Amino acid sequence: MSVVHLATKPHVVHGWFERITSMNRRRFLAALGATSALAGCLGNNQSADGADSTDTPGTAGGSNATRTSSFDLPVPKDELRRGAPKDAIPAITAPVFSDDWSGFDEVNVTLEDSFEVVGVELDGIARAYPLAILNWHEIANDAFDDRPVVVTYCPLCGSAVVADRLVAGEPTNFGVSGYLWMSDLVMYDVRTESLWSQVLATAIRGERTGDTLSLIPSTISTWGEWKASHPDTEVLVPPPVSDTIRGRQSRSYDVNPYSSYRQSGRVGIGFNDEVDERMHPKTSVIGITAGGVARAYPLDAVKNAGVVNDTVGELPVVVASSTDGTLVAYVRRIDGSVAEFERDGSALVAAGSRWDLLTGRALDGSHEGATLTRANDRSPMFWFAWADFNPDTEIYGR
CATH class of the missing domain: 2.102.10 (Rieske Iron-sulfur Protein)
Incomplete structure (x- = not known):
C-alpha cells in the first residue's frame, strides 16, 4: 500500500508574499512573465466531443523577463460567457498524494507513463497533477508544507497556471465559476467571491479586481518523464480519495472528454470572435x-x-x-x-x-x-x- 498524505494545512502565511494591487483598479497593467473548459463548460460526466539579473544561490542565471499587457478592469459582465453552473466542475480542496494509484480500491484507473501531468517542484517537494484528473476538476487547492498553492488547468486553452493561493494576504480556496473569458477558465475565490482570469492569474471582477496572484513555474510533461527526472515525486490521487468542493465525487478518469476538441480546429465553445490564423489554433x-x-x-x-x-x-x-x-x-x-x-x-x-x-x-x-x-x-x-x-x-x- 502506498504512503499517502493530505496537503490541506489551512495556515495563514505572512511575510513572504505581498499582494500586488493596481493604483487604479479601473485599469490594470498585467505583469506577465511568459509561457503558458471545456474550462468552466462541463458538468458531471459530460463530454466535449459534441459540444542583468542577479544570480541566486543554486541558480545558474536570474531573469527579469516581464511583459505588460493592458486590460480594462473590471471586465464587463457581458464579456463573460456562462459555460456551466458554479461548481458544476468541482475543484479539489483536499488533495491526497501517493507514489502511484495502486492500492486504492476507489481508483479503477491505472496511472500510465503516457498520461500527461502538470509538474510542480517547490521547496524541495515535487508533485504531479495528472490531466486525467484536471480535465474534470480544473483546480486543485494544495499546500507545499505551510505554503498554500493553487494548481489550475484550462482544457480549452491547454494552459496550466500555478500560483500562491493568497487573497489579500490570506489563504483561500479557489473554485470553478463556470464562466469563460477569452475562452479561458474563470476562477472564483471562496473568501471574496471575486472572479479571476486563469491565464492572467488576475482578479477581473469583484472586490479584489486588479489583484494578481504570485506565479510558480510549472511543466506539462508525461508521467513517465516527470518521475524519471523527479524520482521522489508524489502524484495526485483522483477523487473520491481526494475530496472536492462538492464532497467526494468521482468522474470517468479513464475518459478524456476533450480528445476530439484537442484535434479539431474548433476554438473554445464559440465565443472567440477572432482567431490568429498564422498557425492551427491547437498548435x-x-x-x-x-x-x-x-x-x-x-x-x-x-x-x-x-x-x-x-x-x-x-x-x-x-x-x-x-x-x-x-x-x-x-x-x-x-x-x-x-x-x-x-x-x-x-x-x-x-x-x-x-x-x-x-x-x-x-x-x-x-x-x-x-x-x-x-x-x-x-x-x-x-x-x-x-x-x-x-x-x-x-x-x-x-
Missing part, C-alpha cells in the same frame, strides 16, 4: 515575453531544431523539447555570462556541464547542482490562447 507553443517582445515557439519547430538559442528582447533564452513533446524554456545565462547550448541526447550541454532538460539542473561538471532560471512562468498552451493574450506576438522561425 502547442511555449511563449516568452521580455523587453516588450512576445515570441511563441511551436513544438514542431523546436523539435526540428533540437535546441533553440535565441534572444527575446534582450533576454537570452534556450528552448527545447523532450522525446515526449515536453516544451521547456530557460534563461541561458550562467554565472553572469550568456551560454550557447547544444543537445546531447535527452540533456542540454553548455559551460562544461550537462543539464537535465525537464528540471534545468546541472547534472555534472563545474556547475553541478545549479539550476537554470525558467524563462516562462506559465506552461505551454494552445496557439490561439497565447495569441489571444499576446496579440502582437512573433512566431519563432517565421
Whole structure:
C-alpha cells in the first residue's frame, strides 16, 4: 500500500508574499512573465466531443523577463460567457498524494507513463497533477508544507497556471465559476467571491479586481518523464480519495472528454470572435515575453531544431523539447555570462556541464547542482490562447 498524505494545512502565511494591487483598479497593467473548459463548460460526466539579473544561490542565471499587457478592469459582465453552473466542475480542496494509484480500491484507473501531468517542484517537494484528473476538476487547492498553492488547468486553452493561493494576504480556496473569458477558465475565490482570469492569474471582477496572484513555474510533461527526472515525486490521487468542493465525487478518469476538441480546429465553445490564423489554433507553443517582445515557439519547430538559442528582447533564452513533446524554456545565462547550448541526447550541454532538460539542473561538471532560471512562468498552451493574450506576438522561425 502506498504512503499517502493530505496537503490541506489551512495556515495563514505572512511575510513572504505581498499582494500586488493596481493604483487604479479601473485599469490594470498585467505583469506577465511568459509561457503558458471545456474550462468552466462541463458538468458531471459530460463530454466535449459534441459540444542583468542577479544570480541566486543554486541558480545558474536570474531573469527579469516581464511583459505588460493592458486590460480594462473590471471586465464587463457581458464579456463573460456562462459555460456551466458554479461548481458544476468541482475543484479539489483536499488533495491526497501517493507514489502511484495502486492500492486504492476507489481508483479503477491505472496511472500510465503516457498520461500527461502538470509538474510542480517547490521547496524541495515535487508533485504531479495528472490531466486525467484536471480535465474534470480544473483546480486543485494544495499546500507545499505551510505554503498554500493553487494548481489550475484550462482544457480549452491547454494552459496550466500555478500560483500562491493568497487573497489579500490570506489563504483561500479557489473554485470553478463556470464562466469563460477569452475562452479561458474563470476562477472564483471562496473568501471574496471575486472572479479571476486563469491565464492572467488576475482578479477581473469583484472586490479584489486588479489583484494578481504570485506565479510558480510549472511543466506539462508525461508521467513517465516527470518521475524519471523527479524520482521522489508524489502524484495526485483522483477523487473520491481526494475530496472536492462538492464532497467526494468521482468522474470517468479513464475518459478524456476533450480528445476530439484537442484535434479539431474548433476554438473554445464559440465565443472567440477572432482567431490568429498564422498557425492551427491547437498548435502547442511555449511563449516568452521580455523587453516588450512576445515570441511563441511551436513544438514542431523546436523539435526540428533540437535546441533553440535565441534572444527575446534582450533576454537570452534556450528552448527545447523532450522525446515526449515536453516544451521547456530557460534563461541561458550562467554565472553572469550568456551560454550557447547544444543537445546531447535527452540533456542540454553548455559551460562544461550537462543539464537535465525537464528540471534545468546541472547534472555534472563545474556547475553541478545549479539550476537554470525558467524563462516562462506559465506552461505551454494552445496557439490561439497565447495569441489571444499576446496579440502582437512573433512566431519563432517565421
